[in-house]
Every structure is written in C-alpha cells, then in structure tokens.
Amino acid sequence: MKNVNQTVINKANTVFEKKDDKYFGYKSRFGDIVIGGAYSYRFVVHYAKTNQDVVIIPGDVNTVTTPVCTTLEERLWKPEKTAQARRDEIVEQAKADVEKLSNYGAGVRYETDVFTKATCNVEFVANRDKRTVVALVKGVRTGNVYAKGIAKAAPSDCFNVHIGKAIALRRALGLAVPDEYLNAPQPTEVRVGDVIKYGESGSVATVVSMESDANIPTETYLTTAEAYPNRIINDSREEVGE
Structure with missing residues (x-):
C-alpha cells in the first residue's frame, strides 16, 4: 500500500485490492461493491469492461476502462473456475455480507427520518415453498418495522437462503x-x-447420504433427461450446519 499512487485511488470510482487469487472491494463510489467482500477474477474483468475509472491494487496502479486481462501473462494468470466453485464463493460472500450489514449482531442504526436514527435488529423470514426471503428491519425498543426487503428465486433458479438474505x-x-x-x-x-x-412426477427429496440408493437422489440421479431433468432446487443446507 505504501507505493500505491494515492491520487489515482482517490479519483477512482471503484478500487479492488488483489490478494493471492482473489480481489477484495476496497472502494466503491457507487455503493455497488461490498467493501471487504471477495470477488473473482472473472467478476473484476466483467466489472472493468462495463464501468469507468476502475483501479486494481497492489502493483502498478492503472485506471481500467478496458478488460483487466490485457496481456498474455494476465490471461494465463488464473485458470477458469467451475460454476460450482464460483457459486460456493458467492454463497460465502453473501454470508459475510449479511453479517457485516447487521453490524456483526450488534444491530443496525436505521435512519427513520432526517433527524432520527433507530437501533434495529434484522429479522429474516424464509419461505422455502415460495422460494422467498424477507428481511425486516425492526426497532429494538419499539418493535416497529422500519424497512422491508424481499428476495425471490426465479422458477428456474436454485434457491439459496444465504444469497436470498443478502439480497x-x-x-x-x-x-x-x-x-x-x-x-x-x-x-x-x-x-x-x-x-x-427428480423424475417424471417431479418428486422432491433431501439428500441425506452420498451413497447411491433407489430412494435417495444423489449425484447419480443428476443425469439430465431431456423431458424431465433432475436438478437441485435448494442448496441452503442449513440443517447440516452450512
């Protein structure tokens, strides 16, 4: 950080800091990057393509308005991650995001009007059948709901309660x-x-073992059928401590 051009950072709209194989949100003038949140190389490349004045640190500081991977060395720097690996990263990012936004369990200071802020707790209501998560920002003293946010998974998406909470x-x-x-x-x-x-009838079951069994749809049953593809519809895994 000592050798970084601080002027360039100050003028940038968004700054990522590269540590090992990840990029961490360092600054976001637009509020669309989680400060301290971990981002993949793929995301940073996409973000730099579609936004102006994006800076990457440490190393040489450059204002990036074209793809990050501009040299052969950069293009070969990191192999492509699998879809599952990227999803795992996003779930962990969502968990950390919720914890931070909830002030690590200490409550949220919510601005109820121009002059007043209320100390609030965050209450989540998840409906796995409707594939929704509702966040309620409730006053600790009054119990009033000052704000509400809703996340709903699309019919074709796998529901994940942790991503839903963050949204x-x-x-x-x-x-x-x-x-x-x-x-x-x-x-x-x-x-x-x-x-x-799974199956023609659209049966639903929770995986309780990774051993193949006629009554337990494990990875063996994820072979895609054209008419009735078997798929994961909820990977929250709260019951198993994830």
Whole structure:
C-alpha cells in the first residue's frame, strides 16, 4: 500500500485490492461493491469492461476502462473456475455480507427520518415453498418495522437462503445488490442437505447420504433427461450446519 499512487485511488470510482487469487472491494463510489467482500477474477474483468475509472491494487496502479486481462501473462494468470466453485464463493460472500450489514449482531442504526436514527435488529423470514426471503428491519425498543426487503428465486433458479438474505437485506437498507447475487451460477454438485427435484412426477427429496440408493437422489440421479431433468432446487443446507 505504501507505493500505491494515492491520487489515482482517490479519483477512482471503484478500487479492488488483489490478494493471492482473489480481489477484495476496497472502494466503491457507487455503493455497488461490498467493501471487504471477495470477488473473482472473472467478476473484476466483467466489472472493468462495463464501468469507468476502475483501479486494481497492489502493483502498478492503472485506471481500467478496458478488460483487466490485457496481456498474455494476465490471461494465463488464473485458470477458469467451475460454476460450482464460483457459486460456493458467492454463497460465502453473501454470508459475510449479511453479517457485516447487521453490524456483526450488534444491530443496525436505521435512519427513520432526517433527524432520527433507530437501533434495529434484522429479522429474516424464509419461505422455502415460495422460494422467498424477507428481511425486516425492526426497532429494538419499539418493535416497529422500519424497512422491508424481499428476495425471490426465479422458477428456474436454485434457491439459496444465504444469497436470498443478502439480497433482501440490501434492498431493505436501500443498498445496491451485487450482480453476482442476482446471477449466481446454478449448482452442479450434489451435497448432503441439498433438495432435489427428480423424475417424471417431479418428486422432491433431501439428500441425506452420498451413497447411491433407489430412494435417495444423489449425484447419480443428476443425469439430465431431456423431458424431465433432475436438478437441485435448494442448496441452503442449513440443517447440516452450512
């Protein structure tokens, strides 16, 4: 950080700091980047393509208005991640985001009007059948609901309560929702606790073992059929401590 051109950083709209194989949000003038949130190389490339005055640190500081991967060395720097690996990253990012926005359990200072702020708790209501998550910002003293945000998974998307919480809370607080929350890749690996929809009848079951069994749809049953593809519809896995 000592050798970084601070003037360039100050003028930039968005700044990412590269650490090992990840990029961390360092500055966001538009509020669409989570400060301290971890982002993938793929996301940074996309973000730099579609936004102006994006700076990457450490190393040489450059204002990036073209793709980040401009040299052969940069293009070969990091192999492409699988869809499952990217989804896992996004889920972990969403968990950290919710914890931070909730002030690590210490409550939220919500501005009820120009002159007043109320100390609030965040309450989440998840409906797995309707595939929705509602975030309620409620006054600790009054119990009043000062703000509400809703997230709803599209019919073709796999529901994840952690991503839903992050989206709903950001909407309740009037914050921008990162693109990766809204366009997270679908899961491709079955794990214990996943909810699977399978077969012609559209049966639903929770994976309780990774051993193949006629009554338990594990990865063996994720072979895609043209008419009735088997798929994961919920990978929240809260019951197994994730």
